Amino acid sequence: MDADRAPIRSGVEVRRAAAAFAQPIRGRGALQLLTSFGPFITACAAMYLVYPISALFSLALAVPTGLLLVRVFIVQHDCGHGSFFISRRANAIVGRVCSLVTMTPFANWARQHNLHHGNWCNLDPHKGADLYSACLTVREYRALSPWRRFLHRLPRHPLIANVLLPPLVFLILYRMPFDTPRHWVRERQSVYLTNAALLAMFSILAVTLGWQRVLMIHLPMMVVASIVGVWLFSLQHRFETARWARQESWNAESASMDGSSWLNLPRILHWLTGNIGFHHIHHLNPRVPNYRLGAAHEAVQLLWPINPLGLLGGLRAPWLTLWDEDGSRLVSFAAARRTG
Secondary structure (H helix, E strand, O other), rough: OOHHHHOOOOOOHHHHHHHHOOOOOOHHHHHHHHHHHHHHHHHHHHHHHOOOOOOOHHHHHHHHHHHHHHHHHHHHHHHHOOOOOOOHHHHHHHHHHHHHHHHHOOOHHHHHHHHHHHHOOEOOOOOOOOOOOOOOOHHHHOOOOOHHHHHHHHHOOOOHHHHHHHHHHHHHHHHHOOOOOOOHHHHHHHHHHHHHHHHHHHHHHHOOOHHHHHHHHHHHHHHHHHHHHHHHHHHOOOOOOOOOOHHHHOOOHHHHHHOOEOOOOOOOHHHHOOOEEHHHHHHHHOOHHHHHHHHHHHHOOOOOOOOOOOOHHHHHHHHHOOOEEEOOOOOOHHHHHHHH
């Protein structure tokens, strides 16, 4: 590459480029609300109508309905960042409405999620690190006792972390503020208020339509949405070329561009997942609304080009669980055993 055409690998430049898109557009936000809730409600209605005719067909419809629910969750996610609307009040209202279908307490989840945005791809322990946001090195893993290695490895097995745990998290764990500090009063209240609203809503549906139908429609769609959502979240910082760093060498720009994925999806999947595949841009500036992430990516790509992560790489990503400091790359538990 010619020197005069070399990318400008400057944190200031890329932040400035992303910041140019960190402004909500009222019309586009309103349109996304219509194209998120409209298709989702239509798909739910179709499941309810089809269920008496064919329970299996209704179950099959849970797949597209669950994917549409992921799109609604991204709206809630943006509202939690205050990026979907200019008005803080509008973000809070829409976020709470979304929480009634995602079953995710708005205020509590948003604050917990913002802890992740404070320090990601960081190999040193930090407050707010969860199963998907923290990473042991190979040496740290080998230093554990056999029992503790097993306890560390078990919940990170792809089938457990990405298939079994996600429904339990959204359906059960989010009903309790078990990891919410006592002084987060508003966030703890959001859990209880969301539970009360969900209880009232599902009670009305059960009395009106029958609890079996309600269960067989909302349970499978939540299972689909939670598995897809957690899979997307897990590969946003764990993929073959991801870079993790110690605190002394960590900086937000490099962690965004080299430690967060650009999942290059087909256009329809970008639409369904609210452009969350442009995750490097989201971390570079969480105030960029999801409907502007693609345009922001094009501007930033001129300054700091990165390679995309394809669907095949995304399917391999959940196996990458440890950081190999010698090779400066993520590796699987099996690879760590072989090199040991």
